[in-house]
Amino acid sequence: MKEISLDKFEFSPFNKIAKDWMLVSAGTPESCSTLTASWGGVGVLWGKNVVFSFIRPQRHTLKFIDQEDYFSITFLKDGYRDALNYCGSHSGGENQKIIEAGLHLAEFKEAPIFKEASLTFICKKLYRQPLEPKYLLDQSLDERWYPNKDYHNMFVGEIVHVFSND
Numbered sequence: 122m123k124e125i126s127l128d129k130f131e132f133s134p135f136n137k138i139a140k141d142w143m144l145v146s147a148g149t150p151e152s153c154s155t156l157t158a159s160w161g162g163v164g165v166l167w168g169k170n171v172v173f174s175f176i177r178p179q180r181h182t183l184k185f186i187d188q189e190d191y192f193s194i195t196f197l198k199d200g201y202r203d204a205l206n207y208c209g210s211h212s213g214g215e216n217q218k219i220i221e222a223g224l225h226l227a228e229f230k231e232a233p234i235f236k237e238a239s240l241t242f243i244c245k246k247l248y249r250q251p252l253e254p255k256y257l258l259d260q261s262l263d264e265r266w267y268p269n270k271d272y273h274n275m276f277v278g279e280i281v282h283v284f285s286n287d
Contacts, residue, residue: 122227122234122241122284127170130285132240134163137196142205145174146233147185147192153226153233154182155219157209160273161194163280170280172244175252175273181214183274186246191231192278194242198286201237230282239286244278251275 137143138161146155162173172194176183186192197205207222219226225236234241252272254263 122238122286125283125285127280127283130240130283132163134161137240138162141196142202142209144195144197144205144208144235145176145182145186145192146195146235147182147189148233149189150226150229152185153219154185154213155195155208155224155233156180156182156213157205166277167247169247171247172242172278172280174244174276174278176276177271177273178251179271181212186276187249189232190246191281192244192246192276193232193234194244194278195233195235195238196240197235197237198239204237230284234284238284241282241284241286242278242280243282243284245281246276247279248277249274 139159142157142159144155145158146153148154160175164171204222204224208218211218227234227236230243232243251274257263
């Protein structure tokens with residue numbers, strides 16, 4: 122893993138997030154958790170390069186993100202779709218999800234980094250907001266995505282480090 126500048130690489134958020142998926146992770150070297158996400162975004166807010174991450178309240182990883190000042194967004198190398206599926210369908214509270222998914226923690230820079238990563242953003246939390254149904258302008262979104270009324274929490278994180286393994 123080498124640290125790179127945000128200005129030094131090409132990145133298609135539509136392909137990387139929606140099609141390739143990502144891991145959202147937080148914790149300490151002794152205890153951390155991760156989940157698979159296919160929703161999110163990157164951009165500029167408050168003069169900072171940021172990511173937007175959305176996490177449902179029942180996800181075990183949420184407590185780790187709430188407890189820590191930093192979280193990581195990881196895009197895995199090709200060939201790890203099974204690991205992403207596993208991390209998206211199993212709770213870290215019920216097992217050792219990272220190990221059982223066949224992933225390995227590498228170095229730790231404020232948040233978890235995986236050996237299998239092709240690209241990792243280390244993000245400092247700037248903002249947390251629960252999504253509220255009264256602000257959905259298109260009510261079909263509520264019906265389609267929230268039948269259990271388990272509205273996501275939105276996090277905005279400043280990208281403070283970018284690591285590439287390519």
